[in-house]
Amino acid sequence: MSGEMKYRLRVDALTLPHMSRYATAIEVSKDISDNRGYFHFAGLHGAPGRWCWHHQFSQQSNLSGRVFLPWHRAYLHRLEQSLQDIDFECAIPWWDWTLSEGIPEAFSSNDFEGRNNPLQKTRIQLFPPQVPNAVDQETFRNPDPNLPVFSFPAADVNEDGRATLAEVTDYLVNEVTRFEVFNDLLETIHDFIHVYVGGSMADVTFAAFDPIFYSHHCMIDRIWAQWQAVHGIDNYPNGLKSIVLEPFGLTVEEVLNFETLGYEYADSVSDIDIGGSPIEG
Numbered sequence: 309m310s311g312e313m314k315y316r317l318r319v320d321a322l323t324l325p326h327m328s329r330y331a332t333a334i335e336v337s338k339d340i341s342d343n344r345g346y347f348h349f350a351g352l353h354g355a356p357g358r359w360c361w362h363h364q365f366s367q368q369s370n371l372s373g374r375v376f377l378p379w380h381r382a383y384l385h386r387l388e389q390s391l392q393d394i395d396f397e398c399a400i401p402w403w404d405w406t407l408s409e410g411i412p413e414a415f416s417s418n419d420f421e422g423r424n425n426p427l428q429k430t431r432i433q434l435f436p437p438q439v440p441n442a443v444d445q446e447t448f449r450n451p452d453p454n455l456p457v458f459s460f461p462a463a464d465v466n467e468d469g470r471a472t473l474a475e476v477t478d479y480l481v482n483e484v485t486r487f488e489v490f491n492d493l494l495e496t497i498h499d500f501i502h503v504y505v506g507g508s509m510a511d512v513t514f515a516a517f518d519p520i521f522y523s524h525h526c527m528i529d530r531i532w533a534q535w536q537a538v539h540g541i542d543n544y545p546n547g548l549k550s551i552v553l554e555p556f557g558l559t560v561e562e563v564l565n566f567e568t569l570g571y572e573y574a575d576s577v578s579d580i581d582i583g584g585s586p587i588e589g
């Protein structure tokens with residue numbers, strides 16, 4: 309454990325220190341070809357590793373259970389550790405899709421400090437025997453004009469017949485007391501966001517090569533962290549706590565208290581020292 313707590317902040321303009329540090333670390337990571345680099349981590353989720361847990365299953369396990377949230381927490385943690393080896397101060401930023409602003413500029417812009425924006429896309433190159441057929445393509449997105457809304461009266465605070473992501477998320481965190489119900493609703497919302505982004509993000513085989521994947525999952529992890537703050541950090545099915553989250557070597561139990569993994573969620577940069585650079589704007 310590193311000892312010092314890192315704060316994960318909201319996705320914002322690339323000119324802000326927490327974003328430029330993150331983009332720079334991703335850029336460097338993409339040039340590391342061994343198991344400390346971006347392509348190693350991107351390849352764990354879908355092709356070629358196929359370790360991910362969704363809807364109670366992983367292609368690499370004969371167990372079934374709600375392991376979606378802890379598996380992705382361990383995943384982000386290991387990626388974040390590798391990025392902190394590049395820049396000790398950096399942390400994964402969360403994409404707050406409840407703000408209804410679409411794909412953030414930090415991920416859609418071509419330019420980062422006069423270079424290609426490393427958060428915009430990634431060139432995927434996979435060759436046999438890693439995959440049956442060679443893949444050489446760039447990640448792409450095909451976002452819907454509108455973020456999803458839900459027909460969900462219990463969450464629909466203003467009763468206009470359309471529960472927004474903000475309303476559904478609030479409802480989930482504050483009103484849903486059973487982990488199983490919380491998990492399944494959150495996983496469904498998660499699916500909708502993958503489909504909303506479209507393109508590579510809508511394909512589990514390649515989704516994790518798109519850098520926006522990690523900020524989407526960071527948002528999912530943050531909502532779980534908020535739920536844990538309300539409903540209990542250890543509020544998780546006991547029978548699943550000893551499952552090992554492969555290939556990360558952590559058990560479910562070991563990731564429940566995320567602060568022991570060295571990070572917390574903060575809403576604003578204003579009260580946090582994120583490593584020297586003055587906050588602008």
Ligand SMILES: [Cu+2]
Pocket residue numbers: 498502525
């Ligand atoms: Cu996902």
